[in-house]
Amino acid sequence: MRRYDLALIGFGGVNRALAELIAERGDELADELGFALRVVAITDLRAGSLVDVEGIDLAPLLATGPGELAFAGMEGGNADPRNEWVIREVPADIVAEATFTNPADGEPAVSHVRWALEAGKHVCTTNKGPVALRGRELKELAVRHGVSIEFEGAVLSGTPVLRTAERLLSGLRITGVEGIMNGTSNFILGRVEDGADFEAAVKEAQDLGYAEADPTADVEGHDVQLKVMILANEVLGADLRPEDVFREGISGITAEDIKDAVDKGLRWKLVGSATRRSDGGVDARVAPMALPADHPLAGIAGPLNAVAFRTDLLGTVTVSGPGAGRIETAYALLSDIIAIHQRHANDAAASSGHVVEEALHG
């Protein structure tokens, strides 16, 4: 059976959840999917780095509490994350990148992805930054090195949005795409609709773990802006930069606006959209919209997210599901690994792949 060796870059919630999946369900997944997974390297800003090319024993790491993990002193461990060295030098087939993104330049994730692709390693990432800001360049780099970059988790965590467009809508002309792609702002709007004060709703979202300490990226539409760029570029073939995407957040919506809308049967939503113009270009924007009750996105409430594809032959097809969550996002990485396997299972196993000689289960 084919086996893929993984380097996990960033060991916060998402990659830790992926490690849990592999530790708890690896054999079962191997039976179902036809390949095995093994973690050979982990790096983390706080914990440092850990390398074992024979496979890291995940159980003891996963038994530690949040923030307790320190790789220094372990065999193959180091207090320094050594990201570049691990990504470039440790023999791994796939680099699972789940660190963080500076929304201005996508770093350090962009560099992590670039190093991996240059080293001939496949990449799966949940990071919006590299995909939104450097997607075209990184995909070209992957092609040049004969590897893949997959990033379903950059939009709506594991909910299969990008792959629906890529795989299930062939033969259709997709004329536009719009979505509710930020659960925090959607939750806040819903609470204000229920009568809560805006500031109290933000606080509630923070208490529930939806919103960051600084809620700006969620509330002012920066997060959705990056996702709109990804959809415009991936689904509509555009090549947009942040300045091409008009952005307005929800902080300007008053309780009165919301009450007026409810009275008219409308619901305010923060909508990200990209539409093909008649000249072939793509208009993209993030803005609050008061949607009629029968709009496919009007019923998307709370932390649920959704993306609607407008097509010529099929009208509007909408996919809804979780927009965030550590396990949901770890599943995005697993779905990326499955996609890499489907594309590359028949590649020569010589240079970067491994074939497990013995049967795994007897």
Next chain:
Amino acid sequence: MRRYDLALIGFGGVNRALAELIAERGDELADELGFALRVVAITDLRAGSLVDVEGIDLAPLLATGPGELAFAGMEGGNADPRNEWVIREVPADIVAEATFTNPADGEPAVSHVRWALEAGKHVCTTNKGPVALRGRELKELAVRHGVSIEFEGAVLSGTPVLRTAERLLSGLRITGVEGIMNGTSNFILGRVEDGADFEAAVKEAQDLGYAEADPTADVEGHDVQLKVMILANEVLGADLRPEDVFREGISGITAEDIKDAVDKGLRWKLVGSATRRSDGGVDARVAPMALPADHPLAGIAGPLNAVAFRTDLLGTVTVSGPGAGRIETAYALLSDIIAIHQRHANDAAASSGHVVEEALHG
């Protein structure tokens, strides 16, 4: 470029829309999809049959009005549909079956599909009957003959429901599936919610072309029952018969029931569902349910349909889109042909496939 020769069985709205797609957009689709399509046979209960192994000129056929078409007297034409002969004997790669289904035994569609598979031809069908009632047998028959049977259009027309489960949810445990899968009953419920009388709403659905002259199959849940069987069998691996699926339609819902529900913030929907039991079996049912407003299916209004998959790692993922329509259902056939191509493009072209030697576009 690879070319597939098609036999269209049934030339009502759906296969006629497929023929329009091929006639109007064939070259463009070939560029995008990497294969060409040619129609070599058409049969129809009323029009008879028409065969031209060099490719039927579709334009004159598509220029006729509804009901005007008669193949008798044309070269290769016959007043008799000659379905068995055409399906078995005319050299075609793919049989597109879009006739009708007797919901009791799935005929004549079951025989059409069986003849095609026995003759080593791939099948795409929009017919629920063969899939719901004989799916397992027909899929085994396809495997024995080295061909594929595809049927995305049997549930929610071209909306990619079955393929979402098959291709985009790998690695998840799907624990249940539920959907609004009949646009007519959904439209009627919506109109009654708006204050219309039940009988008047049925009449309105008929006038709009949603409901048949005899609305029983839609209103009493028979149509949804077959779709639930397909979902249970395909997505949850069950092997259900109609008598295994509890069925209750919407005719017993009173205007008062609906008013009470609206007062409580609930919306009545005709829901088809299949759920995996703890013993591994599958419970399936069709019944009206009063859904809370934040249920993923509550906002699915009018002719829109939706199917929600309950999963372990990803929670609920819902796909919504058109549930019917001639072009929407013709796209289901096109998506099936794409799936057949993806699976069989590398099969030996000798026996049933054709490779167009010359470049199609210069």
